[in-house]
């Protein structure tokens with residue numbers, strides 16, 4: 001009845017428009033985000049400093065820019081170019097592999113001048129909250145901070161950085177910070193390799209503090225340990241490591257232990273945990289770095305203790321640079337990733353080989369039914385591959 005009158009009709013639609021306007025604006029804003037996969041990316045004003053022509057070309061609604069354009073953008077410290085470049089290296093498309101490889105190679109001479117810090121700890125210990133607080137502290141120290149993650153499960157998993165956007169909001173908004181959600185992927189090796197390449201790109205873009213969060217459980221700690229200069233393990237107050245689900249191997253890998261959540265009524269429990277770990281560390285073998293492992297306390301939420309953690313990192317870096325271990329560790333890591341990359345590539349070729357693929361189900365069945373031994377099955381498939 002009401003909208004049958006022409007005037008009422010206009011009134012109705014204009015009211016409807018007013019009500020829905022914020023939604024349109026929101027959608028428009030979202031579309032303007034340079035990289036829709038990264039909720040932390042700033043809007044277009046962050047293209048500032050770039051030539052207008054590149055600015056236009058780097059927008060996400062344009063086709064993938066050329067390797068040269070991406071490289072120039074990265075070297076100019078442009079976050080949008082960096083984001084798009086990481087999307088390129090994460091791409092599963094075989095036709096983009098070569099450009100991705102060229103881009104990483106081209107960035108390598110500019111990479112390496114940063115401190116790479118891995119952050120691990122059981123789920124819920126406060127890794128993301130810590131990274132936000134610590135990252136903000138580093139920004140105050142004049143550092144440029146990039147945050148990456150190794151999450152072998154999936155992009156949508158509960159723990160991924162993407163789900164942490166509210167927690168890292170402040171850091172992600174800062175013009176000297178870059179927060180990247182975990183790459184998608186099903187194999188830890190593949191995901192870790194991409195994170196490692198992303199480190200180089202971030203360094204070439206001028207980020208001099210790289211924080212890598214391990215989000216998965218199990219092997220992802222080892223993968224992150226093999227790409228960072230300093231490995232930090234966060235602990236919860238009051239619980240022994242069996243209770244925290246931390247394997248002894250992870251404690252052995254750590255260069256620093258930090259009891260997080262030292263706030264409220266958990267302060268005493270945190271001190272106890274600190275003492276317990278200090279005592280326990282005496283029983284561990286000496287570190288290859290030659291540096292003693294300390295146990296500190298902090299609260300990522302308050303925040304407090306960030307300066308002490310950073311001092312520990314800086315002292316460590318100075319000592320191991322002087323002793324030569326810093327470079328030695330990076331060389332060892334490069335050798336490790338050489339092996340990794342070859343193994344992964346060979347496996348990929350093997351899995352894709354047409355005859356292997358055809359024979360695979362039957363061979364698997366024969367082995368499962370005990371008709372063939374696993375050795376015979378493997379030899380048969382490998383022969384097909386070699387031919």
Ligand SMILES: Nc1nc2c(ncn2[C@@H]2O[C@H](COP(=O)(O)OP(=O)(O)OP(=O)(O)O)[C@@H](O)[C@H]2O)c(=O)[nH]1
Nearest residue numbers: 122123124125126127128129159260261299300301
């Ligand atoms: N009281 C207190 N709570 C904290 C502190 N740090 C983190 N939290 C809380 O602990 C919960 C988990 O924090 P996250 O930062 O998501 O922990 P996480 O280790 O990244 O978790 P996953 O990524 O899921 O493994 C959140 O509710 C935080 O607010 C702290 O220093 N003190």
Ligand SMILES: [Mg+2]
Nearest residue numbers: 127128159164
């Ligand atoms: Mg987290």
